[in-house]
Every structure is written in C-alpha cells, then in structure tokens.
Amino acid sequence: MCGINGIISGTIQDKEARIKAMNSRLSHRGPDDEGQWVEGVAALGHRRLSIIDLSEAGHQPMISACGRYVMVFNGEIYNYADLRQRFNYPYRSQTDSEVVLAAWSEMGHKCVELFNGMFAIAVWDKQEKTLTLVRDRLGIKPIYWCHTPEAFCFSSEIRALTTSNLISGKLDEASVVDFLRYQTVQAPDTILKDVHLMVPGTILRYELSSNQTGVETYWSPFRAGKKTPESYEEVKREVRRLFFKAVERRLVADVPFGAFLSGGIDSSAIVGAMAKVSNRQVDTFNITFSEDDFSEAPYARHVAKMHKTNHHEIHLKPEDFLQMIPDALAAMDHPSGDGPNTWVVSKMTKEAGITMALSGLGGDELFGGYPIFNRMVTLEQRKWLWHLPLSLRKAAGKALMALKPGVASTKVMRLMTMKNYHFEEAFAISRQALMDPQLAGILRSSSLPEHNPVRWLRQNKVNETGEVLSRVSVAEMTTYMQNVLLRDSDQMSMAHALEVRVPFLDHELVEYVLSLPDAFKRPVTPKKLLVDSLPDLLPDYIVNRPKMGFVFPWRDWLKGVMHDFADQRIRTLAQREMFYEPGVLDIWHRFLKGDPSVTFSRVWPLVVLEETIRSLGQ
Template identity: 55%
Template sequence: MCGISGVIGVAATERATGILNVINGAIAHRGPDDCGSWVTPGIALGQRRLSIIDLSCAGHQPMHSADGNLVLVFNGEIYNYRELRQELYDYPYQTQTDTEVILAAWQKWGTACVHRFNGMFAFAIHDKARNEVYLFRDRLGIKPLYYYQSGEVVLFCSEVRGLLASGLLPRKLNKAALADYLRYQTVHAPETMVLGVLMLLPGHYMHIKDGGATIAGYWAPETNYSRRSEGKSYTEIKQEVYTLLQRAVERRLVADVPFGAFLSGGIDSSAIVGLMSRVASQRVKTFSVTFEEEAFSEARYAAAVAKKFNTDHTEIRLTPDNFLELIPAALQAMDHPSGDGPNTYVVSKVTKEAGITMALSGLGGDELFAGYDVFNRMAALQQYRWVARLPLAVRRAAGFTIRKLKPSVASTKISELLNLSSWDLSGAYPITRQFYTDEFLQQLTGRTSLEENRVQQLVRESNNRQVQHGVNMPLLSQVSVAEITSYMQNTLLRDTDQMSMAHALEVRVPFLDYELVEYVLGVPDSYKYPTSPKKLLTDALGDLLPMDIINRPKMGFILPWQNWLRQELYTFAEQRLNSLGKRGILVPQEVQQLWQRFLAGDPAVTWARVWYLVVLENWLEAHGIEA
C-alpha cells in the first residue's frame, strides 16, 4: 500500500524532478517507510511506500524488471501473487514482493496480465523500448488514481492534493461538477471538484505514447458477471458463496505486518471476523469504536462477536466530545470533499495507534447482498409500476398532498417518483440517493438548468452495456451495480482510502473480491430477495453468526450531529456557510434560508444536508480553490 505519482511529457529532467518531488512530498503520509523516484527525459515516476509484504529494502520503488526495460510504481496489493509467481517460475526474482510479480506478468502477457490479478491496485508501468506508459486501476475502484493533462504533459497521483501541489494546474473549481456534489455529496468519476483534474475510472487503463493519451476499459460488472449459478439449487449456491468469501478472506490475510479487523458487530464485519478466525494461523485482533451513551454504541454486539470467535479485542471508548475534537483533523485530511468522511478517519486513527498496519473491513457487503432499503424500494416499485401509468395530473396532486401533510425527506422523494413518466431503474434509482430535488438545487444555485444527473447516466450506461452484450441481469443485481458504481466507489471507497491513508493504515475489503462479486451478481433475485437482512449472505454463512447479530437493528455510525451543528459546531458551520454564499456559485439568501430551516428543526433539512455544504467550503478554503 503506497502512494504513486508521475510527470510525463516534461523533457527537462531537472524541472521534472522538482515537480515530482513536490508531488511526492504532498502524499508523504501515504507511505512513511520509503520514498523513491526515477527520472529520464520525458518521464518521471515516484512512490511513497507503506511496507506490507517483504519489508526489506528490496521492495523499494520505482522497481525495474530484471532486463532493465520496465519501470513500475504500484499502489495496492495483488493477493494471488504467490500463485502467479509459481506460474511465472522462470523469471529471475530478486524480492518476495507482489510488485515484482507484476513486472514478471507484464513481460509474459503484456497488458493482458491485469486480467490475472486479484487485488486492489493502481499502477504505472513504463516500457523503455516502446517509449510508452500505461496507467491501470483495479476493477472495482478500491485504489484511486487521479490525473491532469495539458497538451503533451500528463501528471498522475494517488491524491488530488499531490496534483495541486505541482503548481502546473489552476486551482479552479469545476463548476460542472458542482451539481453532482450538491445532488450526492460527492463527485462521480471521472470528474472531480477541481477543474481539469480527472479520476481514472475503475476497470480502466490509460495508454500514453507520442504525446497522446487514450483510455479504454478492460472490465465491467455487466459483461463479466458469472453464470455459474444457473440451474443450481439454493444449497449449492450457498456453498459456493461461502467458499468464495472464505477464499477472499484468506487471500487478504497475507501480510508481513500486524493486522486486524474493524468490528462493529453488524453482519458484514462479523462475517469477516468469523471467517478470519477459521482460516488465520494466529488469534485475530479486532477493533471497535464504542461510546458510553447506549444510543450511539454497538459495543454489546461487537463484544458478543469477539467472545464467540475468541478474538484479541480492543474496545476504543470515545465520548461524542472526543469525536468532536477530531473533526478538524479529519477535515484537514480530506483529499476530496465528501459529507461522510470523519467516521472513517476516527476508526482508522485509533486502529493505527493500537499498532495495526493493515485491517480488514466489511465494506461492500450491503451493496453486494442487498443490505440497503433501496433494494426493497426498487423491488416494490417494479411491483407497483402501474402507478406510474396513471395520469400525470393525478400523480402530481398526490405528491403535492403527501409533501404538505408530512414534510420530510421521504415525502419529497415520493413526490419526485410520482412525477416520473416511468419507474424504470434509470429514472427511479437516482432519486433514492439524491440529497435535494433538482427544483430546489436550481433555486440554490440560481440556475435555470443543471448538468445531466451523473447517477442516472451511470445506470443508463450499465443498461446500454447489457443491451450491447445481449444480457439481462437480475433486478437486484442491477441495483447492486448502481450502488457499486455510484455511492460505494465514489463515496465509501474514496473516503476509506483518503481517511485510512491519512494514518498510513491499509484497509482490505474481502467483499469486493472480483470473483465473489461476479458470482453474486449472477445469482437470481429469488435467492437473495431481502425478506430478511442479507438473506443469501447469512444463509451461506450457516451457523457462523449468532441469530441476535443477524436480526439486530441496523445502526451505522450514529452520532449527535444534529446537536453539534446547533451548539459546538454552530460558529464553525455558520462562518463557512456565509463564505460559501459569497463565492458566487450559490445564492446567498438560499444558503442562509437553508441554514435557518435546519436550525428551526425543518424535517426536510437534516444535519447531513447542511454539513456537506460546510465541508465543501472548508475544503475549498483549505486547498485555495477559486470559483
């Protein structure tokens, strides 16, 4: 796990070296164990290393192939590197790293080697003989890779802050991405909040040669989901799910540093810990952040799981005030604005301070096994899609009445759904994740129209790929893909990376093993319909988890944000909202009215719908981004 960077197209080596050093310095927190660079006319590659596998200096990067032709910088882990190493036995290895296996695989298979990698990764590889550079990002977007292109110059880095530090790009707000952020508290790849800075899409690569750059995809869930479950019984499917998940966990236990697992006491993290306890060669270390206040704490669930699996459990007790004190540092660590990052920052901080360098997480379980309410809602909408065929005037009147009788976020979304001409996934799903209606956002921005809804675009692109390849995924699998390509990749995974790497902590996510993902996406809806919490997953696990864990209420990370914004964070929030209103990108009166509605307890303006605006302004100020 590391941070990588590069400067392509700057001929003067002294200048390229200077730029690279500045970029590398900006991401030093990602790799405190080592720093490396390699520069030749037109190409400069850099890396910050967090040592996880082969802790010796032999793992130094940039790493060169045995024949000296290839130069590689790599961020992530290739979990099946040992199997690949046995297959590539004739390569003259000098290290025990997975990094060197990438070089060996590239020499034998070229770009096709990526199809053989099981892992999370972002890497750049330079072929001297061909004078070309390739940038690759893993299938599911676990590891980030940002780039900026101006003419023949291409900069890339694991974080936006590194590119900003280069001094080669204007610190300008990407106004076209603002609507995306206002809708979904994030900006969906490939766009970012900085004008000109883009994010390489998951499952894609960039080829740089002769002053030009082209981008292509090599994997997408719709074209790679497995048909292995077709015609099989539920018993057989459960067994295969269990085997794939156990193998995913086992692969992610390969490390030469102390490791553990996040344990909330929910189904996903408990499943990971349970499987770890079955395959690990040592007692599993688990970590839970708990609170004295019963309303916020999941301590008893986590303690029960830890006891069942005899883990070496560390319960880190925080008061909400302790958490509150960490918020400024969490905001400072934020590489790209998000309304949902401080939680991950705190968990990562206390885990790292407990002596852990790598931790497993249950992230991805909800998206893959229909754990969110949105799966129920989308299934229900299909059953009642006849409602969308009623006269528009009738539906609008019904929506207006619902909003008036019971104003809330839920009633607003029901009203939006009733205004749709149909309840297909591309129309209905984006509304379920949207913070505010487009009608309100037009008032907030003072604009008569907004950019196309990016989540709607992602769902349509997914539908188009299915049509082009003559496939038709099950409905719940389509919702899974929508969740994975929108909320999970662009909020959860981005937050996990930037907040864990702020503490040089590697987080591994077994639920996102691509073989498991491909298999579960092909399972029929009838076997995973959410009649009970994550039915297919819990059935596949058998008696691994106690029933009180399976049937417990879903909590998430609950904290008294409503109170904080009205009290301890009041001045901080108000100052930033005032500043945001003066930038010329939002209507000041609308921002203030929104703030006052929240303070007055308007149920349609929850804390999250104010906080993400505070975060946006704080990030713009911290990084000197101008409108």
C-alpha cells in the same frame, strides 16, 4: 499500500524537483520508503507502506530485469504467490510488486486479468515511450490524472497533482452540483476542472509521440453473466467457499493486522471467518458513543467474545470529535459527505499498533443490505403507476408531503412527477441528498446539469445487467460505493498509513453473486443469502438487531458542540459567487429548527465544500 506519482513531458525541465514535491505531499501514504526515477521525458515517484517483504528489496520505482519497463505500484495482489511460480523471472525480492513486473514483462497489460487484489499500477515503457495506467476492478485504489499542454501526470491523490503546479486547481461548477446532489463527484469527473479519476476496471494508455490517451475496459460489473444453479443449497456452499477464500487471501501480511467490528452482519462475518482461518488472535476495533442511540458496542462485544478476539473499544465524546474535525477535513483529498467517520476509526486503529485492517465494506451492496433493494423491486412491480395522468400523480405526492413531511416524502414526490418510470432515474433519486428544487434555491445558476449517475447507468446499459436485485447491486457499486465509500476508505485510512482490505469486493465473489437469479438473493430477511451461507458466524442476536450503519450523532453535534464550526463555514460559503446567500442560510436555519426535510446529510456537505474551497486557496 503506497502512493504513486508520475510526470511525462518533453518540455518540462525540472521534473525531478516536481516529482519529489509530489512524493513529499504523499508522505502520509508511505512512511517506510520513498523513491524517484527520472530519465528523459519520464519521471516516476513512489511512497511505500511496507506490508509484504519489509526489506529494501521492495524499493520502487522498480525496473524490470530486461530494463524496458519502469513501474510504480500501489495495492496488494493476493494471489501473487501462485503467480510467482508462473513466470520465469530473476526475482530479487519476495514482494507482490515484483510479481506484477514479472507478469508485465511477459504479457504486457493483459496480465492484469490474472490479478486478484486491489491495485493502481503505472508502467513506463522506455522502448515504446508509452505510459500505461491500470485501476483495479472495483475501484478500491484510485488513480487521478490530468493531461495539460505541458505534460501528462498522475497520482494517488489530487493534492499531489496540485503540488506539481501543472494544473489550474479551478473548481468545476458542474461537479459542485454533483457533489451537493450525491455527497461526492462521480468518476471520471472530480471537483477540479482539469483532473480526472480513472474508472475502475480500466486501462489508460498515454502515447508520447501522438500526445494522445486511450482507455479500454478489462472488467465491468455491468457485464456480469447469469447462472442457474441447481439448488439453494448449492448456492450457499459456493458463497461460503468464495467468502472464506476471499478472507483468507487478505490475511497475507508481514505486519500486525486487525478488523473493524461494528457488530453488524458484514463486519461480524469478516471477524468470524478471520478467527477460523487465522493462526493468531484477531484484534478488533469498535467506536462507542455517549449517545446510546448510536452505540453499537453491545453487539460488537458479543461478537468479540464469541470469537475470542482482542477487542478494543474506542469511546468518543463530542468534544474529542470536534478537536479531530480540522485534521479529518484536512486529510480529505476530495470532498465527501461521509469521510470523518473512517478517519477517526483509522486513526484509533493505527495508534493501537495495527498496520492493516479488514473491513466489511461491500456487503450491503452485494447482498441487498440497503432498503433500496426491496424498494426498487416494489417500484418495478408498480410501473403501471406511471401510466396514470401526471396531474393525479402530482396530487398524490403533494398529499403525502402534507400528511408526512420529510425526506422520504420529498423523494416520493419526485418519483411521482417523472414523465415515465426509468430504473436509472428512480435509483438516482433514492441516493440524492439535496433535491433539485432545493439546489435551485441555493445556486445562482438558472439551470442544473445532467445527473451523472443517470448518465453513467444509461451509458453502461444497466438494464441489461440482469434481474432487478443485480441491477441495484451494480448501480450501488458503481456510484455510491465507488465514489463515496471506497474513496473515503482510501483517503482516510491512508491519512494514517493504515491499509484497509475489503473481502466482500473479491471479484470472484462479486461475479458469482451478481450472476445469481433474484430468487436466491431476495432479502426477505436481512442479507438472507449471506446469513444462510454463514450460520455458524452470524447468530440471531446479530442478524435481527436494528440496522444502524456506521454513523456518528451528526444531528446532535451540528446543533450543539459543532454548531459554531459549521455555522462559520456555511455563512462563508453562502457569500461565494456561485451561491444565493438567502437560500443557503434558509437551508441551515431549517435544519436547526428541526425541519424533517433538511437532515444533517443536507447541511454537512456544505461545510465540507467550504473547507475544500479554502484548501484550494480560493
């Protein structure tokens, strides 16, 4: 795992100094090695975290044997050993990076369709004077880019782009609204006006002669096919085969590795499969809290004992977390409402001597682990409600809010006031943090921009993806998962030079599960298809436990030990030009008083946003 940088410009003369500065800004991503390559209009930089072939032969930027291509690569290609035999190439290392370069030398960018893995690839073609960027199918590894009058540049992180002094670093106000709605900014936008995030499964090509960019899609979950298996038994066998294959592929490493273990279904399945296919004892890591309501320790201990892992419990007190918060926020390359959770577990895992860890991220999205799956099925079955008069629906919504005030009732009210039922809008409402009336009360703007998830899902015709459960999976994967969970996983784990691998996002497993009819996937019990496929790994004690998710006791902490920290930042944000101060402070005070419609996830993003603005020097 690494960090990559690049600048293409025919006018900038100090590209070498700039690329070195960008590399230095990414030192946390790659402490093992660094390299620069500068020739004519192009400059490429690389920071290396050595995982496969730890020798100097893996140094990047890497130049092809023919001398035409120069590459920087971030990620892992899990099937590289098989691909290595396919290409007649004078290899000088045992790295997966050189296999990428060998494949590119023979096939050009079409080779990416052969790769199973997570990757961000940049290749400069010295002959054609073109730069090609590739992002992996599910968006596990990021590539940020900007195109200014002076240059085209890219990086693994936004902060390296700002270090280049080639971008303005100005906030995009529409993206600020997107962040407050959804605790992130949806790709291809970012919090900055002139910086973009490559969409997963795409290839971007920049041509120097025309100074133009073009983007093509090589893979998309929106294009999932449809299968009609013969039986449920056949489906279970195939899910099990693909899952074990995905885990086994991700155990290839020349460094110590382990797994995050919450004791939930997803992480327990990962650890169980690791224990079966690995030839060494598995290291597992679990965070415990003083607040018993948030501690998953007993479940994690059960799984660890079951599979005889070398289990590590990390006990976290509020005071400990408060001390870590400034560093966690400083490590946040792009604002997120959920990042510190991953920062803490990554820090503790790395300090235990682990360089690579497997995570259960993606299991909920693929196998229907969130309540929204059944909720969306119910809404689809009750579309007739939107044929009732709007006045009647409003009255019903208001009655529910009066009877049971809170976030859920607020969202039902918003659903009831839609003119017509639309899958995209209903899904977006379920994922929204601050609702539009709340935003109108804290922003000075008289109008709010379009909802990006709604636009994105309509643009990609999510309604043509398949049956309801597959549509929800695709919507979750391409919004919340990619733009919150995976972004957090990358930036917060790499802050500690820890590589995180996600077997549930093996594209072969994803394609198969998305192709299945709803009849095989309906989560009548928690993640039924996954559990039925792995009965030996998932005992009833784990399957039927209360679902908690990996969350910290934010509500208690923000009202207690973290109150002053949050209060100071929220008050500063409230005074900024974009915000209406009384409205912001009202949201904060209502949270502190226990208003059920203002949960911690509505106020914590305000703290994060202020930290982001400060980090930009604004």
